[in-house]
Amino acid sequence: MFQQAMAEEMQADGRYVRVAMNTSLRKFLGSKDVPNIKPDVIGLTKDGKVDMVEILSPSQDETKLEARLKRVMNQLPPEMRGQFLVSNPEDAFK
Amino acid sequence: MTSPQMTTSAALFWNSMQGERVPFSWLGPAVELFRAHNLSPILFTAGGGPFELDDCYVLADAGGDLVMWEEPIPARRRELVDALHKREIDSLVLDSPRAGAANRSDWRANVSVEATSGELYVGVDEELVSDPVALLRQLYNHAKDDFDVRYGFAYKMPLEDGPGSYASGFTRTSVSEVFEFIRNRSEWDARPKTPDQLWSDELYERRRHLTGLFRGAYPASILCDAHLQTARMHAQPVGQLSKLDGSRWLWELSEDEIPKAEAMLRAEYALVSQMTQP
Numbered sequence: 001m002f003q004q005a006m007a008e009e010m011q012a013d014g015r016y017v018r019v020a021m022n023t024s025l026r027k028f029l030g031s032k033d034v035p036n037i038k039p040d041v042i043g044l045t046k047d048g049k050v051d052m053v054e055i056l057s058p059s060q061d062e063t064k065l066e067a068r069l070k071r072v073m074n075q076l077p078p079e080m081r082g083q084f085l086v087s088n089p090e091d092a093f094k
Numbered sequence: 095m096t097s098p099q100m101t102t103s104a105a106l107f108w109n110s111m112q113g114e115r116v117p118f119s120w121l122g123p124a125v126e127l128f129r130a131h132n133l134s135p136i137l138f139t140a141g142g143g144p145f146e147l148d149d150c151y152v153l154a155d156a157g158g159d160l161v162m163w164e165e166p167i168p169a170r171r172r173e174l175v176d177a178l179h180k181r182e183i184d185s186l187v188l189d190s191p192r193a194g195a196a197n198r199s200d201w202r203a204n205v206s207v208e209a210t211s212g213e214l215y216v217g218v219d220e221e222l223v224s225d226p227v228a229l230l231r232q233l234y235n236h237a238k239d240d241f242d243v244r245y246g247f248a249y250k251m252p253l254e255d256g257p258g259s260y261a262s263g264f265t266r267t268s269v270s271e272v273f274e275f276i277r278n279r280s281e282w283d284a285r286p287k288t289p290d291q292l293w294s295d296e297l298y299e300r301r302r303h304l305t306g307l308f309r310g311a312y313p314a315s316i317l318c319d320a321h322l323q324t325a326r327m328h329a330q331p332v333g334q335l336s337k338l339d340g341s342r343w344l345w346e347l348s349e350d351e352i353p354k355a356e357a358m359l360r361a362e363y364a365l366v367s368q369m370t371q372p
Binding site: 002005006009010013015043045049052053055056057058059060061062063064065066067068070071074083085086087088089090 | 137139141147148149150162163164165167180185187190196198199204206208210211215229256259260261262264266267268269271272273275276279280282283294298
């Protein structure tokens with residue numbers, strides 16, 4: 001539910017040239033030189049930065065997902081490093 | 095209104111090498127923390143070998159599968175032991191959920207190792223371990239033979255604030271904040287980094303906390319000689335400094351001393367958050 005809403009929000013925003021859900025980063029960027037992960041939502045901004053969002057499921061460990069996204073982001077060329085966010089749906093109405 | 099669940103946490107940071115893995119020898123002391131407090135089940139998530147960081151398993155031999163949060167949680171202790179022996183695991187977290195936990199973040203104890211960035215975290219319900227100094231000492235004693243520990247700190251924090259994420263400098267993001275981020279994408283990039291974000295960057299990039307910089311002043315810290323020199327701690331003692339072994343020190347601060355120590359570190363330009371971003 002949140003995943004689709006976030007992806008739609010990105011698409012509607014106009015600052016992203018491409019948005020994907022459940023797509024590997026390699027496929028999304030068309031490059032084999034990037035880590036092979038599949039974030040819940042990926043967005044490529046007009047200025048070439050990659051944003052990634054993970055939505056926690058109840059059994060996932062928050063810190064490990066954050067660390068993974070941080071590592072992946074650091075493996076991208078500096079000019080492509082955007083933002084990564086890990087969101088807990090339990091906090092939806094905070 | 096109930097008061098938040100408080101946790102006692104300790105984090106250590108070591109000089110990890112490229113491609114470093116979680117040593118098998120670490121599993122025993124980690125499990126012991128849970129056994130000492132009769133905490134079960136123990137869940138785990140691992141990265142490397144046959145495991146994915148998206149998944150959750152029970153630390154039990156086959157046949158002990160659980161159903162939690164409407165998901166089957168398979169028992170894969172044997173595979174974990176095998177992968178640790180083969181030095182395939184670079185990331186491991188063990189935790190024990192509270193009865194009726196809504197999700198994985200509602201734990202009673204959590205032990206987490208990130209071998210590639212050189213981080214070790216332990217968090218425990220305050221009712222089980224109330225003294226951060228004792229927890230930091232215990233963690234250091236378990237870790238010192240496996241890891242070249244250079245820095246560490248211990249603290250208390252409500253569980254709902256994500257004490258494990260805090261150790262790594264990650265801040266929790268609510269769903270509404272994600273939408274706010276999308277709507278204000280340009281402004282987000284222009285925002286100055288918070289001290290927590292600067293700490294997170296430091297862990298994954300320059301790592302100057304291993305060579306004398308501090309994240310802040312805490313009830314207890316593990317320091318090496320370089321920290322003492324950076325902050326000129328022998329010349330202006332605040333709190334209690336005691337030698338652990340070799341060139342490692344334990345720095346203890348009372349609640350009243352923490353603001354004074356923080357000011358001293360700032361005056362000596364010893365905080366990661368004061369460094370100019372590259």
